[in-house]
Amino acid sequence: MSKLTTLHEFIMDRQADFPFASGELSRLLSDIAVAAKIVSKDVRRAGLTENFLGNEGSTNIQGEEQQKLDVIADRQFINMFKTGGEVCGIASEENDDFMAFTSERAKKGKYVVLFDPLDGSSNIDVNVSIGSIFSIYRRKSEAGSEATLEDMLQMGCDQVAAGYVLYGSSTMLVYTTGRGVNGFTLDPSIGEFCLSHHNMKMPENGRIYAMNEGNINICEPGIKKYVESYCQQTLEGASRPYSGRYIGSLVADFHRNLIKGGIYIYPDTTTDPEGKLRLLYECNPLAFIAEQAGGLATTGRERILSIQPERLHQRVPFFVGSKTMVEQAMSFLK
Numbered sequence: 001m002s003k004l005t006t007l008h009e010f011i012m013d014r015q016a017d018f019p020f021a022s023g024e025l026s027r028l029l030s031d032i033a034v035a036a037k038i039v040s041k042d043v044r045r046a047g048l049t050e051n052f053l054g055n056e057g058s059t060n061i062q063g064e065e066q067q068k069l070d071v072i073a074d075r076q077f078i079n080m081f082k083t084g085g086e087v088c089g090i091a092s093e094e095n096d097d098f099m100a101f102t103s104e105r106a107k108k109g110k111y112v113v114l115f116d117p118l119d120g121s122s123n124i125d126v127n128v129s130i131g132s133i134f135s136i137y138r139r140k141s142e143a144g145s146e147a148t149l150e151d152m153l154q155m156g157c158d159q160v161a162a163g164y165v166l167y168g169s170s171t172m173l174v175y176t177t178g179r180g181v182n183g184f185t186l187d188p189s190i191g192e193f194c195l196s197h198h199n200m201k202m203p204e205n206g207r208i209y210a211m212n213e214g215n216i217n218i219c220e221p222g223i224k225k226y227v228e229s230y231c232q233q234t235l236e237g238a239s240r241p242y243s244g245r246y247i248g249s250l251v252a253d254f255h256r257n258l259i260k261g262g263i264y265i266y267p268d269t270t271t272d273p274e275g276k277l278r279l280l281y282e283c284n285p286l287a288f289i290a291e292q293a294g295g296l297a298t299t300g301r302e303r304i305l306s307i308q309p310e311r312l313h314q315r316v317p318f319f320v321g322s323k324t325m326v327e328q329a330m331s332f333l334k
């Protein structure tokens, strides 16, 4: 029987890749894993207690109804970051503004974290996979002071680390620090994330497309053409038609495509002219992972990781997945 590598051991081993590392990033990643285990425990019990299912009765900055578990997960992650000492401030999809931590210890923290505590939350009540997404940057402001908006509005290519937790048939944590992508499955019997997917690579091509096709007539004609006359075209030898698979839970759709090959599209539409997904909490972290795994992530026209963010809750169109498929989809937009 081969020895299990726990996430903690893996993080510690990888610390040696960064010669001047002081261990803060390693501690931060370990803190995220602990918060993820607590959220996973709550997600797993969601149907059993009234405290976890249904609406919180509030809306977030984007006017979306907050689910009870959205709020619980948000508090859990914030609490972990606030008390860990490595993070000077955070921005969360669930909160209107960013939060600069005020304790002397936190003000010395090197990092900021931007995160979506529970993505795909409209799926919570129906027991479909959901996820948490995080993105870590080195602060731009001086250590010892409070975090600033500038710390939060950094380009995706400056991410130090990014990852997601998928609460699916098992709970998985997938992350990158810019040296490949690795996935860890939570073994509930020992309460540890264990290395299960080493050096993940997204197949260069695939035959799955994921898109909310209800929007097909309100997005630009090139997308309709790509879906109807390319993805759905019958072409022997070219493995088409592709299979349409849309969970409507970004982390789950992304994870499937990362393993099997595929494309996920959430374009701009006439009702959402900037698209639906948020650059800082969803697109940047997944784009970093996609590129590290050999895939591509664009708005359909430009690389996601090269966008200079202007606002915390900025939205962008999102095309992410296998390199050849994303390039093909983009060629329909030219």
Ligand code: FDP
Residues within 6 Å of the ligand: 119, 120, 121, 122, 123, 212, 248, 249, 250, 251, 276, 277, 278, 282
């Ligand atoms: P949700 O609204 O359920 O939180 O960005 C959030 C997200 O889900 C993604 O996880 C998902 O891919 C997308 O929105 C689903 O949007 P549609 O319902 O418009 O397809």
